[in-house]
Amino acid sequence: MNILVTGVAGFIGYSLSINLLKKKYKIYGIDNLDNYYNVELKKSRINLLKKNKNFFFRKISVTNKNKLNKFFIQKKIDIIINLAAQAGVRYSFENPGKYIDANILGFLNLIDIAKNNNIKKFIYASSSSVYGENKNFPLKESEKLNPKNIYAVSKKLNEEIANLHHNISSTKFVGLRFFTVFGEWGRPDMFMFKLFKAQVTNKTFYLNNYGNHLRDFTYIEDVVKIVTKIMNKNFKNHEIFNICSNNPQNIYEIANEFKKKNNVKIKLVEMHKADILKTHGNNKKLSKYGIKLKYSNFYEKFYKTFSWYKKNKIYKF
Numbered sequence: 001m002n003i004l005v006t007g008v009a010g011f012i013g014y015s016l017s018i019n020l021l022k023k024k025y026k027i028y029g030i031d032n033l034d035n036y037y038n039v040e041l042k043k044s045r046i047n048l049l050k051k052n053k054n055f056f057f058r059k060i061s062v063t064n065k066n067k068l069n070k071f072f073i074q075k076k077i078d079i080i081i082n083l084a085a086q087a088g089v090r091y092s093f094e095n096p097g098k099y100i101d102a103n104i105l106g107f108l109n110l111i112d113i114a115k116n117n118n119i120k121k122f123i124y125a126s127s128s129s130v131y132g133e134n135k136n137f138p139l140k141e142s143e144k145l146n147p148k149n150i151y152a153v154s155k156k157l158n159e160e161i162a163n164l165h166h167n168i169s170s171t172k173f174v175g176l177r178f179f180t181v182f183g184e185w186g187r188p189d190m191f192m193f194k195l196f197k198a199q200v201t202n203k204t205f206y207l208n209n210y211g212n213h214l215r216d217f218t219y220i221e222d223v224v225k226i227v228t229k230i231m232n233k234n235f236k237n238h239e240i241f242n243i244c245s246n247n248p249q250n251i252y253e254i255a256n257e258f259k260k261k262n263n264v265k266i267k268l269v270e271m272h273k274a275d276i277l278k279t280h281g282n283n284k285k286l287s288k289y290g291i292k293l294k295y296s297n298f299y300e301k302f303y304k305t306f307s308w309y310k311k312n313k314i315y316k317f
Contacts, residue, residue: 002026003231004077006062006110007084009033009042011187012125012178012223014049016081019224021052028075030068032061034102036088037188038317045185062106065113072117079231082110082124085154088189089129090274092151103154107161114171121172123231124162126240127155128179128216128279138282141177141240149274159240166238174230179244179281183220183301184308188317191215195255196306197315199264209271211252214278216244219296229291244281245295254302262306 003020007013008029017027029049033039049055060067062084086092086102107124114122131139132146147153162173182192198205223243230241255266286292309315 001079002028002075002077004028004030004080006030006080006082007125008049008057009046010083010087011185012181012220013081013083014045014185015183015220016083016224016227017049017055019228021049021054023228024054026054027052027056028071028077029055029057030060030062030071031057031084032063033059034086036086036091041188041314041317061102062109063101065109068109068113069116072113077117077119079121079123080110080114080119081227081231082107082122085125086151087187089149089151090272092149093274096150099150099154103151104157107158111161111165115165115169119171121174121231122162123174123176123227124158125155126159126175126177127152128177128242128244128281129276130156130159130177131279133276134278137278137280138246139242139280140282141242141285148276163238172235173238174235175238175240176227176230177240177242177244177281178223179216179218179242179279181218181220181223181243183305186220186305188314191251192302192305193309193314195258195264196309198266199258199262200310200315202265204265204267205255206267206269207251207255208269208275209277210268211250211255212271212277213251213275214248214280215251216246216248216279216281217298218243218245219298219301221301222293222295225293226286226291233289233291235289239289241286242281242283244279244283245298246281246283247295247298248278248280249298257299258302258306
């Protein structure tokens with residue numbers, strides 16, 4: 001089976017591709033190597049992927065339709081897994097135009113590519129941010145959506161676009177509402193790696209909203225297993241799944257626990273306007289489709305990630 005992974009240099013794209021290559025799939029990866037965070041970190045991921053003979057990479061942006069069309073020539077791609085997007089909820093307040101280009105126009109380009117190339121299945125990344133502020137926890141996929149920033153709006157629109165095209169094309173669409181994914185090779189702009197970097201470099205870590213947040217952290221290996229199982233399932237309808245652990249953690253407790261063991265300086269600050277107070281997803285829909293998983297212990301994987309972070313000197317990126 002031939003699979004196109006967009007955003008392959010990203011955290012989830014890289015981790016998923018490594019797993020699929022082990023299973024002998026042929027992976028065509030594209031990425032624009034955007035400088036939203038350190039490009040050298042992204043290139044490091046690509047270099048590791050290139051060690052496998054079944055991995056083929058091209059630097060292409062999903063916003064460039066001409067290059068996308070040329071890329072597809074003579075390639076018999078069966079599945080598109082679209083993980084390409086402008087990430088970062090807070091950054092969406094600074095540069096909203098990038099979210100329109102990458103997350104919406106780029107998504108439409110790939111939809112058109114899928115139609116013209118008879119793609120069997122189109123799996124795409126949505127986000128828990130589409131729920132916005134809510135109190136009906138744990139959140140089910142059927143919950144009313146209430147996005148509060150342009151990033152979340154772009155993901156909600158992706159879902160609506162996919163739903164429209166599912167009804168008029170032969171391609172089957174599956175949306176993945178990722179909750180807070182963490183683990184090795186994660187993004188340096190995320191809470192966990194910022195905390196680790198502060199400890200290693202002896203800097204102060206600024207904890208937003210005085211740590212009064214709850215996050216449904218989901219370990220990257222669990223995410224990869226779930227997405228791989230979804231990839232091999234057949235769905236009649238456009239399905240959307242929460243990709244979450246259903247086990248939210250208190251941010252202050254995590255930081256305080258880490259501080260006790262690792263002597264990091266923490267300063268409590270006010271809430272950022274882009275932040276959501278709580279994320280907590282219901283993952284029972286996966287079970288209804290026969291996708292079952294024993295989820296990882298949070299603190300075990302948290303400290304495993306920290307050990308990996310120090311060993312690989314990720315704080316230099």
